Amino acid sequence: MGQAQTQQQQDMSQANEHLLYLQRTATTAAHYIYGNQEEVQFQVKCPKCRSNQFDDQLGRVTNCFQCKLIFSVNDGQIQIRQDSTQLEDKRTFQMTEVQFPHLENVTFYVNRTILDPALIKDNVIDFQRLIKNVLLPFFSVRQRVLESGIKFSIGSFEFRVVGGFPSKGIITKQTQIYCYGYYIQDTTRKVKILSKKPSQQLDFEIKSYFNVNPKDNQIIQDSTIRVNQQKLLILQCDNSSGKIDRNSTIESIPNVQNLRDVKLCCIKCPAQFLTYQSQRDRSKEAIRRTIINPYFSGLTRFLEKGQILRISDFEFQVQMFEDHGLVVPNYTQIDIDILSTTQQQRIQQNRQFEQLLPPSLVPNRRNDIHRQHAQQIEALHRLLNTFILLNENQQLLLSLRNNRTSEEQINLLPLRQISMEFINQHQNDDNLIKCMICLEDYQENQIVRTMPCWHYFHQECIDKWLHKSTLCPICKTEVDSELQMEDISMQFHQ
Numbered sequence: 001m002g003q004a005q006t007q008q009q010q011d012m013s014q015a016n017e018h019l020l021y022l023q024r025t026a027t028t029a030a031h032y033i034y035g036n037q038e039e040v041q042f043q044v045k046c047p048k049c050r051s052n053q054f055d056d057q058l059g060r061v062t063n064c065f066q067c068k069l070i071f072s073v074n075d076g077q078i079q080i081r082q083d084s085t086q087l088e089d090k091r092t093f094q095m096t097e098v099q100f101p102h103l104e105n106v107t108f109y110v111n112r113t114i115l116d117p118a119l120i121k122d123n124v125i126d127f128q129r130l131i132k133n134v135l136l137p138f139f140s141v142r143q144r145v146l147e148s149g150i151k152f153s154i155g156s157f158e159f160r161v162v163g164g165f166p167s168k169g170i171i172t173k174q175t176q177i178y179c180y181g182y183y184i185q186d187t188t189r190k191v192k193i194l195s196k197k198p199s200q201q202l203d204f205e206i207k208s209y210f211n212v213n214p215k216d217n218q219i220i221q222d223s224t225i226r227v228n229q230q231k232l233l234i235l236q237c238d239n240s241s242g243k244i245d246r247n248s249t250i251e252s253i254p255n256v257q258n259l260r261d262v263k264l265c266c267i268k269c270p271a272q273f274l275t276y277q278s279q280r281d282r283s284k285e286a287i288r289r290t291i292i293n294p295y296f297s298g299l300t301r302f303l304e305k306g307q308i309l310r311i312s313d314f315e316f317q318v319q320m321f322e323d324h325g326l327v328v329p330n331y332t333q334i335d336i337d338i339l340s341t342t343q344q345q346r347i348q349q350n351r352q353f354e355q356l357l358p359p360s361l362v363p364n365r366r367n368d369i370h371r372q373h374a375q376q377i378e379a380l381h382r383l384l385n386t387f388i389l390l391n392e393n394q395q396l397l398l399s400l401r402n403n404r405t406s407e408e409q410i411n412l413l414p415l416r417q418i419s420m421e422f423i424n425q426h427q428n429d430d431n432l433i434k435c436m437i438c439l440e441d442y443q444e445n446q447i448v449r450t451m452p453c454w455h456y457f458h459q460e461c462i463d464k465w466l467h468k469s470t471l472c473p474i475c476k477t478e479v480d481s482e483l484q485m486e487d488i489s490m491q492f493h494q
Helices: 002-025 127-141 199-212 277-296 341-356 363-399 407-412 420-425 459-466 482-493
Strands: 043-045 052-054 061-063 070-074 077-081 105-111 144-147 151-154 157-165 168-171 176-183 190-194 224-227 230-237 249-253 261-268 301-304 308-311 314-319 324-327 333-338 415-417 447-450 456-458
Touching: 002 277, 127 151, 127 157, 127 176, 144 157, 157 176, 176 277, 199 224, 199 249, 230 301, 277 308, 277 333, 407 459, 447 459, 456 459
Parallel strands: 105 176, 190 249, 261 333
Antiparallel strands: 043 052, 061 070, 070 077, 105 157, 144 168, 151 157, 190 230, 224 230, 261 314, 301 324, 308 314, 415 447, 447 456
16 A cells, blocks of 8 residues: 555656646746736826727827827827827727726737847747746736737737637736747748638738738738638648738638547657656646647647647647547647657658658658649749739830930939838838838938839939839839829928
8 A cells, every 4th residue: 555655656746747847848838927917997098189098008009089199008108199100000999997808818929030039049939038038027017908819019029919718808917828939921822711701702802901901911820810800710821920912822711610529649759758657647637738738728720630730849640530620729629648659769760761752652741742733833823923024014114215204303202311210110011111123121311212102212223213214113103293292292391
């Protein structure tokens, strides 16, 4: 009896060590707010018309729903913004007495494109430092309202709320905080979205919306986006994140069922988790609490049979009867199996062996080859479209060779100087901080010239262009409207 009790105590000690190891090393481990968090009222008086405005405590730019005054609130201090082009969040709120639920959990992704290099080592982000040094101090000061899908900044860092339960609420000391993923600003070429609308219609709606709202253009796999008041779930996305442009392909997937159960086979894990059978159940429970539950918490994830999930130091292979489906938190039963050392080695050997076989003999690789072929065909189509466009532009230039803008007309176009504040405010929009003639980013104190259509370029670039043409390089607007030029001059000299 005493020996059995001793063995049980050893098993408990081993399980506790596993849990402590995971909490210390796993990027998916939960964090909590510390210190005395100030409770605040989520409203503020408009400094112009004194109407009650909603204050989300994130310092984002908004506008008054009554007088349309543009302002931001930072730590209770109202800053009035005069330039309407700086409006980052067009949503306004009319809330006087609002009761928000407390968030049980919330998951953030960080913008890797503008991430501090000091937080990246061997191409891996130090999420532990990021959470402890940036996120937790920010939310420990006062209560703040969060909503799935919003973007906000903390200093030079940019975050997005990709999931949480409930989808909108107050982050408190009891909220489980996760940040283990990142997103990038590169263009994504193919996106699958859960929607019953035809792919062509959905493609047109999304591209039209993002063309009007470029700051909302950010796709993250397994998260949702709002387009024209409709909520859409991103099932798959190149590189798991990116932006949509006119060459991106948006595919509508109308029917994806929720999975009632799914099994995750651990095919790679740290050596200390390869324990005896008597301790395996406790190890699985530690992995479930610290690795699996946070990974699926607050998100509806799309899984495919045979898919490999890499989470922290672990690799899991997805096993299920269906070809694909959605894992819904608090609905899908997730079972975990830890394979023995011999089984894991056999799987790794099989994966290496499959790489040596012809693709036709390996089902999973056949699918990969089909996808690669489709991507290659898509790339060829894009290349062909580029050649056609270049040819059209060449013909246009030839036709305009003798049609030049006079020096007097060029000098009428207004000049202005680029400031560092302007660059920082528009750093995520290439159309505003990059000269579309030389494709170089604008630098502080550089001079730009503005066309009647409001497109602007480096002075030397556009002057050289106008000596050969009378059209805007982007929209082909003529530079011969005195009324438009006067209007531009007045706007920039006010």
